[in-house]
Amino acid sequence: MNLALIILTGNQLVHLTSVDLVIIVFYFVLVLAIGLYLKQRANTSDDFFLAGREMTAWVAGLAFLSANLGSLELMGWAGNAYKYGILAAHWYWIGAIPAMLFLALVMMPFYHICRTHSVPGYLKLRFGEGSRALSAISFAFMTVLMSGINMYAMAVVMRVVLGWNIHFSIMVSSITVAIYVALGGLRSAIFNEVLQFFLIWAGALLIPILGLVEAGGWSGLKARILQNLTEQHVANPGAYTHLWSTLGDFGNNPMGINWVGIVFGLGAVISMGYWTTDFLVVQRVLAAKDLRSAKLAPIIGAAFKMMVPFIVILPGLLGLALLRDPNTGHLLRLVPGDLAWSDAGQAQGLHGYDEVLPLMLARYCGPGLLGLGITALIAGFMSGMAGNVSAFATVWTYDIYGALIDKNASDESKVRMGRWCTLLGVAVSIGTAYLVMQSQSIMDYVQQLFSFFIAPLFGTVLLGMLWKRATPAGGFWGLFAGTASSVGMWAWVKLNPGAVKYVALSLRAQDQAQNMFRALWCWLICVLVTVGVSLVTKPKPDAELTGLVYGLTAIPHEEQVSVFHRPIFWAVVVAIVFVILNIIFW
Amino acid sequence: MKAGGALSIWFFIGLSLLVNGGLILGYGLYELTRRPEHPVVLYQLHANIWWGAVLFLFGAIYCYHFAPGRRSVTGH
Numbered sequence: 001m002n003l004a005l006i007i008l009t010g011n012q013l014v015h016l017t018s019v020d021l022v023i024i025v026f027y028f029v030l031v032l033a034i035g036l037y038l039k040q041r042a043n044t045s046d047d048f049f050l051a052g053r054e055m056t057a058w059v060a061g062l063a064f065l066s067a068n069l070g071s072l073e074l075m076g077w078a079g080n081a082y083k084y085g086i087l088a089a090h091w092y093w094i095g096a097i098p099a100m101l102f103l104a105l106v107m108m109p110f111y112h113i114c115r116t117h118s119v120p121g122y123l124k125l126r127f128g129e130g131s132r133a134l135s136a137i138s139f140a141f142m143t144v145l146m147s148g149i150n151m152y153a154m155a156v157v158m159r160v161v162l163g164w165n166i167h168f169s170i171m172v173s174s175i176t177v178a179i180y181v182a183l184g185g186l187r188s189a190i191f192n193e194v195l196q197f198f199l200i201w202a203g204a205l206l207i208p209i210l211g212l213v214e215a216g217g218w219s220g221l222k223a224r225i226l227q228n229l230t231e232q233h234v235a236n237p238g239a240y241t242h243l244w245s246t247l248g249d250f251g252n253n254p255m256g257i258n259w260v261g262i263v264f265g266l267g268a269v270i271s272m273g274y275w276t277t278d279f280l281v282v283q284r285v286l287a288a289k290d291l292r293s294a295k296l297a298p299i300i301g302a303a304f305k306m307m308v309p310f311i312v313i314l315p316g317l318l319g320l321a322l323l324r325d326p327n328t329g330h331l332l333r334l335v336p337g338d339l340a341w342s343d344a345g346q347a348q349g350l351h352g353y354d355e356v357l358p359l360m361l362a363r364y365c366g367p368g369l370l371g372l373g374i375t376a377l378i379a380g381f382m383s384g385m386a387g388n389v390s391a392f393a394t395v396w397t398y399d400i401y402g403a404l405i406d407k408n409a410s411d412e413s414k415v416r417m418g419r420w421c422t423l424l425g426v427a428v429s430i431g432t433a434y435l436v437m438q439s440q441s442i443m444d445y446v447q448q449l450f451s452f453f454i455a456p457l458f459g460t461v462l463l464g465m466l467w468k469r470a471t472p473a474g475g476f477w478g479l480f481a482g483t484a485s486s487v488g489m490w491a492w493v494k495l496n497p498g499a500v501k502y503v504a505l506s507l508r509a510q511d512q513a514q515n516m517f518r519a520l521w522c523w524l525i526c527v528l529v530t531v532g533v534s535l536v537t538k539p540k541p542d543a544e545l546t547g548l549v550y551g552l553t554a555i556p557h558e559e560q561v562s563v564f565h566r567p568i569f570w571a572v573v574v575a576i577v578f579v580i581l582n583i584i585f586w
Numbered sequence: 587m588k589a590g591g592a593l594s595i596w597f598f599i600g601l602s603l604l605v606n607g608g609l610i611l612g613y614g615l616y617e618l619t620r621r622p623e624h625p626v627v628l629y630q631l632h633a634n635i636w637w638g639a640v641l642f643l644f645g646a647i648y649c650y651h652f653a654p655g656r657r658s659v660t661g662h
Contacts (some may be wrong), residue, residue: 017614191595198599366626368610
C-alpha cells in the first residue's frame with residue numbers, strides 16, 4: 001500500500017494537488033528546523049520555560065494572541081457565526097479586549113515584578129502552598145486532557161476535510177510538536193506561534209475579501225442573509241447581523257442570551273479569567289524582556305484580536321449568505337457536527353457548522369492557496385498543542401515536581417525534567433485522544449469543565465492582587481468553593497435539564513448562555529467565600545506582600561519615552577476602536 | 587546560521603512567506619496557460635497571482651531586512 005493510500009481514507013471536502021502538498025511539507029520542515037536551531041538557546045530553566053525572559057513586546061504579543069488562535073478556535077467560531085450570527089463576535093470583542101487591556105495595565109506589573117514562573121507560582125507567593133497545589137494540579141491535569149481532545153478533534157477535521165487517516169494525523173502532528181518543543185522549549189513554541197499567526201492571516205484573509213466581492217459588500221451580505229433565512233423560515237433572521245440590539249430579551253436572538261450574560265458572564269468573568277489567569281496565554285507575556293514590553297504585549301495582542309472576526313466571523317456569515325449545493329443549486333444548510341459526521345450524515349452528504357471555514361476556503365482558493373489555508377489550520381492546531389504542552393511542562397516542573405517532589409532540584413535537572421515532561425505531555429495527550437475516540441461524550445465534559453476552572457481562579461488572583469486583607473485561608477477556600485460550585489452547577493443541569501432556568505435564568509438558554517451564567521455564579525461564590533474567610537482569619541504581614549499586592553508594591557516608573565511608546569496611549573487607542581466597532585455593528 | 591542564535595524570528599517568517607508566495611504565484615501563472623477543469627468561484631480575479639505576489643514581496647522584504655548578516659542579535 002503506498003503512502004497516499006495510507007493517508008487518504010474515504011470522501012473528503014477538498015482535494016489537494018502537488019503544490020499544496022509541497023507547501024504543507026515545507027511548513028513541517030521549517031518548524032523542525034526552528035526547533036533544532038533553537039536547541040542551542042535552551043540551556044537554563046529560564047531559557048527553557050520562559051524563553052530567557054527576553055522577548056520583545058511584538059513577539060510576546062503575537063504569541064500571546066496566537067496561543068489562543070488555534071485551528072479549532074478558528075473553525076469553531078466560524079461555525080458559531082454560522083449558527084448564531086454576528087453575536088459570535090462578542091467572544092472577540094467584549095469577550096477579549098477589556099480583559100487584555102486589564103491584564104496589561106493592572107495585573108501585568110504584579111506578575112512581572114514578583115518574577116514568578118507561572119500563575120500557580122504567584123498563588124504560592126500570595127496565598128501559600130495549598131492554593132498553588134490546587135491550581136497547579138487542576139491546570140496540569142486539564143491541560144494535557146485538553147491537548148488530547150483538541151488533537152482528536154483536529155484529526156477528525158482532517159479526516160472530514162482532507163480525507164486523512166486519523167492515526168496518521170495524530171502521530172505526525174504530535175511527534176513534530178514533541179520534537180520542536182522538547183528541543184527549544186518555550187522559545188521554540190513562541191517562534192512557531194508567531195509563524196502560525198502570519199500563516200493564518202496569509203491563508204485566511206482572502207476568504208472575506210473575495211466573499212465580500214461576491215456578496216456585494218456588507219449591505220449585500222446582510223440582504224442575502226435576511227433573504228436566505230427568511231426562505232428557510234428561521235425566526236428573527238435580522239438578529240443574525242446585529243451585535244447588541246437583540247440582547248434585550250432571551251428570545252430575540254439565536255443564542256438565547258441577554259445582555260447581562262454577555263456583559264457580566266462573558267466580559268467580566270469568563271474572558272477576564274481566561275486572558276488574565278490561564279497560564280497557557282499568560283506564560284507568553286511573562287517571557288517579555290521588561291515591564292514596558294510586558295504591558296505592551298497584551299495591548300498588541302488586543303489590537304490584532306479585534307481584527308480576527310474579519311477572518312473568522314465574516315466567513316461564517318458569508319457561509320449563511322452564499323453557500324449553495326453545487327449539484328442542486330439550493331441553499332446549503334449546515335447541521336450540528338455530531339449529525340454531519342455520523343455515518344448517516346456522511347451518507348447524505350451533510351456538512352457540520354464547523355466545516356463552514358474549509359467550505360469557504362475550497363470555494364475561493366485554488367491550488368497553492370488551498371495548501372496555504374490548510375497549512376494555516378495545521379499550524380494553528382500544532383501551535384495550540386505546543387502551547388498546552390509547554391505550559392504543562394512549566395507548571396509540572398515548578399509547581400508540582402519542584403514544590404512537592406524535589407524541592408532542591410538543580411537548574412539543570414529542571415530543564416531535563418521540562419524536556420521529559422514535554423514528551424510525557426504529548427504521550428498523555430495521544431492517550432487522551434484515543435480515549436476520546438472510544439467515548440465522544442468525554443470531549444464535551446472536559447471542555448466545559450476546563451472553562452470553569454479559570455472563572456474562580458480569576459476571583460482568587462484578582463483579590464490577591466488588589467486586596468491586601470485577603471488571607472491564605474481565604475484564597476484557598478475561595479478557589480476551592482468556586483471550582484466545586486462550577487462543577488456542581490454543571491452536574492445539576494446534566495442530571496436535571498430543567499435546572500437551566502435557575503442556573504442560566506431561562507429555559508431558552510443555549511449551551512453558550514449556560515456557560516456565561518455558570519461562570520458568573522461560580523466567580524461570585526469564589527469572591528464571597530474568599531472575602532468571608534479572609535475576614536475571620538489572620539492576614540499575612542505587609543512585609544510579606546511587597547511586590548504582590550496593590551498598595552504595597554512600588555510600580556517602577558517607565559523610562560522616559562515618547563507618548564507613542566507608552567502602553568497607556570495604545571490601550572486608549574484600542575479601547576476607542578473597540579467602542580466604535582460595537583457601535584457600528586450594534 | 588550564527589552560533590548563539592542570531593537568526594531572527596522575522597527571518598523565518600520572511601522565508602515562509604517568500605517560499606509560499608513564490609509557489610502560489612508560480613502556480614497562478616501556470617494556470618494562465620492552462621485553465622483548470624473546475625475553476626474556483628471568482629477564478630477570473632486570479633487571486634493566486636496577486637496574493638502570491640503580495641506574500642512573495644513581503645517575504646523578500648523580511649528576508650532582506652532580517653538576513654543573518656544584516657543584524658547582529660535579533661533573535662527575539
